[in-house]
Amino acid sequence: MLQMRGITKRFPGVLASDHVNFDVRAGEVHTLLGENGAGKSTLMKILYGLYQQDEGEILLHGKPVKLTSPSHAISQGIGMIHQHFMLVPTLTVAENVALGLKSTRGPLCDLKTVSARITELSKTFGLHVFPDEYIWQLSVGERQRVEIIKALYRDASILILDEPTAVLTPSEVDDIFKIFRRLANDGRGLVFISHKLKEVLELSDRITVLRHGRVTGHTTPAESDRHDLAQLMVGREVKLAPDAHDIKPGKPLLVIDKLSVDGDRGRHAVQGLSLEVKSGEILGIAGISGNGQRELAEAIAGLRTPQAGTITLDGHNTTACKPRQVREKGLSYVPEERMKDGAVGEFDIKENLILLNHNKAPFCSRGFLNFAKITEHCRRLVKEYAVKTPSLETTTSNLSGGNIQKLIMARELDAGPKVLVASQPTRGVDIGAAEYIHKRIAAQRERGTASIVISEDLDEVMALSDRIAVMFDGKIMGIIPRKEATRESIGLLMTGEQQHEEGLRR
Ligand SMILES: Nc1ncnc2c1ncn2[C@@H]1O[C@H](COP(=O)(O)OP(=O)(O)OP(=O)(O)O)[C@@H](O)[C@H]1O
Ligand SMILES: [Mg+2]
16 A cells, blocks of 8 residues: 655754655554654654655555645545644534544534534444543543544544554553454554554554664564564663562651542542552552543642642642642652643753753852753753753754653652652653663652552553552542552452452551
8 A cells, every 4th residue: 555665854963764664555554663762753744744754755556645744645545643632622522523624624514414423433433532522621541532533534544553552541452453453454554653562462463663763673473572572672671560679668748638629521530539658659540541540640739729638748738739839849740741741842851851940059040040050960861861862952842752751750750759740651651761760760769759650551550559549430449559459450440340448448
């Protein structure tokens, strides 16, 4: 169906694609695998008409094409689900899906038809998307489903899936994989990008590995296991889970008592929730997204005012504090939406790294910024956290997805927090970097930080946590010590079918 030949793309200081050859056959899932910044999204954005290649050609069904814009690519039957959402928050689901559709150009007159088809698609594929809800009301997971519906709606014959599963729960991934498979069996060609090797092995027909913008290998799930893939993409052995430590937790640093928080839809997103995290301890919060995790994290961070209950951070009542005041009491916060809440896209790397302490010594004295100190500090963080960037002055939104996440982790962990709240800390991060981030979070134990790790990735929660709390419908269904936790016991709590009585008393 598609051939990309000798594709080269340069950005200032970066060779993002270096004579890449890539093809897609009808009926297959072809996976692009590679570290953060390897050039996967760039290659796919060229295919989708968002970027133009500097060299090389693209052939569709054997004929050379110049893809000049996404609408042009769509008219050629190419659809893309982006890594970062391209939805308009102030429009409804139906309006977003209708955007750019030929039939609805001009007044959005047949929105009813669009809504009906969305409902139909969402039923067929079990995607649970409601046409009349506004995008800003939706969780990340729900927004992703809208993106998928949008692509399915356009009935693309080549479908580019740039980390579509990063925000889905394990059972949603199972469902969506069945859909992807059905779409491929139907004669479509799918390009799949994921950092989760298990998924890559499950879904792919062929795998192409990219490193530093170059194709460095081809393989298939029959020929490679997880360790082979890790080795192929990183070029060294990768430990897939950090060593478990025994810890001696100290005094409680974060105490949440009967907390209720409203969500954007106005109802109680968090309902009378209580929990405690001690110094040196990591509490994992598992659960399907949309069950109040985001609202809980935002309330702790001072971004959302609770309706009832208290939050106590290191002995201070921070329930009604502003974000900056909570930070001054010792909170570090890694939000689930890195581009919206974690970094300022238009700022450069340096500015984002000192965003929270630019007004303090040693970066500032008597009202003047100390550029030498700032540069030294930022250079160290970029190096330590392996943020791949051509310079410290690079605009943050130009970094690859995983590298933006590493940048935020660097800033938040380096602040030496008393309490850390990290939502989906390794979403979209390659396995080499995930290994590093896990190590750094685990190291917070020795520093005496009380950490909360919110994640939909059960493997991540199980690998990192000392205790695992499961959230469902705004409440904690149970808290299980890691040693007693199994995927099954947590999975049961996640669906709200069972409460862990013993866990609740603990
Ligand atoms: N618009 C842009 N301007 C400048 N540099 C860019 C731009 N887009 C991408 N880059 C650079 O090109 C390189 C490849 O980025 P790309 O987003 O394709 O990586 P990726 O493989 O998708 O990584 P990830 O797994 O983190 O999403 C990176 O070094 C990135 O900083
Ligand atoms: Mg990418």
